[in-house]
Amino acid sequence: MPRPPRTSIATVSLSGPLTEKLTAIATAGFDGVEIFENDLLAGPHSPEEIRLRCADLGLSIDLYQPFRDFEAVPADLLARNLRRAERKFAVMERLGADLLLVCSSVSPAAVDDDALAAEQLRLLADRAEAHGIRIAYEALAWGRHVSTYDHAWRIVEQADHPALGTCLDSFHILSRGSDPQGIESIPGEKIFFLQLADAPLMAMDVLQWSRHYRCFPGQGGFDVAGPLRHAVRAGYTGPLSLEVFNDVFRQSEAASTAVDALRSLLLLQEKAGLTAPPAPAVPTGIAFAELHAADTDPLRGMLGALGFTRTGRHTSKPVELWQQGEARILLNTAGTAGDRRAGPALTAIGLETPDPDRAVARAEAMLAPVVPRRRAPKDAPLDAVAAPDGTEVFFCRTDALDRPGWTTDFTAVPGPGPGVGPVGIEPVGIERIDHIALIQPWHQFDEAALFHQGVLGLDADDSLDLADPYGLRRSKALATADGAVRIALNIAPAPDAEGPRVQHIALATGDVVAAARRIRERGGALLPIPANYYDDLDARHELDPGVLAALAELGVLYDRDEAGEFLHCYTVTVGRVFFELVQRIGGYQGYGALNAGVRLAAQHTHRHGVPAHGPRG
Numbered sequence: 001m002p003r004p005p006r007t008s009i010a011t012v013s014l015s016g017p018l019t020e021k022l023t024a025i026a027t028a029g030f031d032g033v034e035i036f037e038n039d040l041l042a043g044p045h046s047p048e049e050i051r052l053r054c055a056d057l058g059l060s061i062d063l064y065q066p067f068r069d070f071e072a073v074p075a076d077l078l079a080r081n082l083r084r085a086e087r088k089f090a091v092m093e094r095l096g097a098d099l100l101l102v103c104s105s106v107s108p109a110a111v112d113d114d115a116l117a118a119e120q121l122r123l124l125a126d127r128a129e130a131h132g133i134r135i136a137y138e139a140l141a142w143g144r145h146v147s148t149y150d151h152a153w154r155i156v157e158q159a160d161h162p163a164l165g166t167c168l169d170s171f172h173i174l175s176r177g178s179d180p181q182g183i184e185s186i187p188g189e190k191i192f193f194l195q196l197a198d199a200p201l202m203a204m205d206v207l208q209w210s211r212h213y214r215c216f217p218g219q220g221g222f223d224v225a226g227p228l229r230h231a232v233r234a235g236y237t238g239p240l241s242l243e244v245f246n247d248v249f250r251q252s253e254a255a256s257t258a259v260d261a262l263r264s265l266l267l268l269q270e271k272a273g274l275t276a277p278p279a280p281a282v283p284t285g286i287a288f289a290e291l292h293a294a295d296t297d298p299l300r301g302m303l304g305a306l307g308f309t310r311t312g313r314h315t316s317k318p319v320e321l322w323q324q325g326e327a328r329i330l331l332n333t334a335g336t337a338g339d340r341r342a343g344p345a346l347t348a349i350g351l352e353t354p355d356p357d358r359a360v361a362r363a364e365a366m367l368a369p370v371v372p373r374r375r376a377p378k379d380a381p382l383d384a385v386a387a388p389d390g391t392e393v394f395f396c397r398t399d400a401l402d403r404p405g406w407t408t409d410f411t412a413v414p415g416p417g418p419g420v421g422p423v424g425i426e427p428v429g430i431e432r433i434d435h436i437a438l439i440q441p442w443h444q445f446d447e448a449a450l451f452h453q454g455v456l457g458l459d460a461d462d463s464l465d466l467a468d469p470y471g472l473r474r475s476k477a478l479a480t481a482d483g484a485v486r487i488a489l490n491i492a493p494a495p496d497a498e499g500p501r502v503q504h505i506a507l508a509t510g511d512v513v514a515a516a517r518r519i520r521e522r523g524g525a526l527l528p529i530p531a532n533y534y535d536d537l538d539a540r541h542e543l544d545p546g547v548l549a550a551l552a553e554l555g556v557l558y559d560r561d562e563a564g565e566f567l568h569c570y571t572v573t574v575g576r577v578f579f580e581l582v583q584r585i586g587g588y589q590g591y592g593a594l595n596a597g598v599r600l601a602a603q604h605t606h607r608h609g610v611p612a613h614g615p616r617g
């Protein structure tokens with residue numbers, strides 16, 4: 001395999017002052033940058049200082065941009081535009097940058113005349129060449145007369161100057177619906193630069209779309225690997241550069257955005273067949289979920305009511321293993337997981353992995369932070385990486401014959417242990433963990449989704465918007481093809497609007513009604529669901545009245561699609577976690593998204609009580 005291309009990113013993609021952006025870009029591991037002119041203009045550092053800073057950080061300055069509204073203008077304006085260009089060439093010489101991006105004109109002064117555009121760009125390239133500078137002409141998707149990449153290339157071809165080439169930008173190409181195949185008819189050495197950006201598929205004005213909603217490749221709906229593949233086939237050997245205008249990234253922390261960005265570029269190169277990092281070791285099951293709690297009594301009570309039994313105690317850490325069927329929950333009382341007062345929290349998940357070493361190699365290749373091992377010498381080796389939200393993901397083999405499994409670190413304990421009532425030892429029919437739902441900080445949602453796909457090897461469903469009383473919650477499910485591992489990512493409606501992030505663990509059972517009844521009998525608190533929901537359910541599905549009554553009595557929700565049926569209910573929240581019981585019938589693959597609004601509202605009511613009546617109360 002040939003050497004991987006150099007990686008680059010436009011400074012406009014990150015938040016903060018220019019020097020901090022440069023540090024974040026270098027620290028993440030990029031090779032170079034595109035300096036966005038505004039970042040330079042707004043900062044206190046001279047071009048020479050920025051040049052030095054980049055050199056110190058080991059970053060090449062691959063491009064200076066943008067130069068706007070140059071071509072196809074009347075003579076007097078041309079003279080002024082050339083003067084403007086000369087001033088920018090001087091800045092670029094001080095910066096040590098030798099490639100200038102010129103975007104197609106949006107000015108009303110520009111005329112629709114390709115020959116004139118070519119002639120004037122030729123003149124510009126001639127002036128640039130005298131400074132050792134080259135010009136990359138890019139079609140903006142909203143350019144006044146030039147808005148497609150093939151049109152920009154025809155003008156460059158016509159101008160026929162060695163210091164003039166084209167800049168391809170995947171956003172402009174794909175947002176216009178252009179066929180990227182045509183890239184292969186451009187000689188590789190005339191593609192001076194390649195910018196890569198994705199975007200969610202939306203029907204909106206293309207300029208607004210580009211300036212606010214671009215995202216890193218793999219986080220939107222475009223096939224960004226397409227233009228990349230064609231450019232490489234055309235013979236392009238320059239840097240692959242991310243250029244992402246995005247309202248969220250503009251205000252998120254630059255350091256973590258830069259890592260997210262580079263991960264996306266590494267995944268894109270792999271997808272385009274340019275690199276071959278260690279393949280993901282696709283997990284085969286959820287081995288455990290780990291909960292941290294200072295005061296474990298409420299959780300022990302809940303687990304007991306859910307039919308879990310404490311089966312083991314870790315030999316070197318304050319961790320208990322609770323189990324029912326193949327569902328395993330670790331209860332960890334060590335240290336403090338974030339805010340202790342906020343109560344128990346989900347801190348880690350264990351993924352059953354056929355090849356933990358490869359899973360770690362994959363994670364490292366994709367810039368996932370490997371969590372330092374804190375284990376006693378005799379503990380089984382257990383590797384973990386941190387997901388973007390801080391959840392630790394362990395790679396394990398529970399029943400491996402060739403290496404000690406993680407469960408050997410636990411010694412068996414007799415009986416259910418303190419905090420569990422006498423009925424807590426009867427299982428209720430829970431078989432395994434069906435899925436784990438993780439609430440994401442609003443600005444990390446796309447990063448988290450790409451992480452779970454690219455690093456862990458899960459497949460992503462489309463995003464859904466779920467309505468709750470105080471906003472819309474984006475949601476995206478990720479799963480293995482066989483559904484053995486499912487992770488649902490949900491976004492909170494506003495930063496910390498509802499207090500701490502509450503995660504949940506969904507437990508699979510073959511009979512949710514029977515399980516819910518037993519849980520309630522032993523004092524487990526289930527989330528009440530309003531009667532209105534069951535009126536609507538009856539209207540929509542004509543369920544058997546006896547079944548409907550049982551669902552209503554226990555707060556069991558229902559969904560149905562072409563593939564099968566889904567029944568689920570929820571416990572009340574303990575600290576920062578709650579549990580869901582789910583029963584999948586037939587080939588139902590979803591998560592009851594239709595019911596999420598009712599569940600979120602019911603949780604709100606449960607937390608805050610039923611609002612007082614109005615005037616007629």
Ligand SMILES: O=C(O)c1ccc(O)c(O)c1
Pocket residue numbers: 065066101103138140169195210211243
């Ligand atoms: O939105 C813009 O104006 C703009 C500027 C420079 C680019 O390279 C680009 O793709 C868009």
Ligand SMILES: [Mg+2]
Pocket residue numbers: 138169195243
């Ligand atoms: Mg661009």
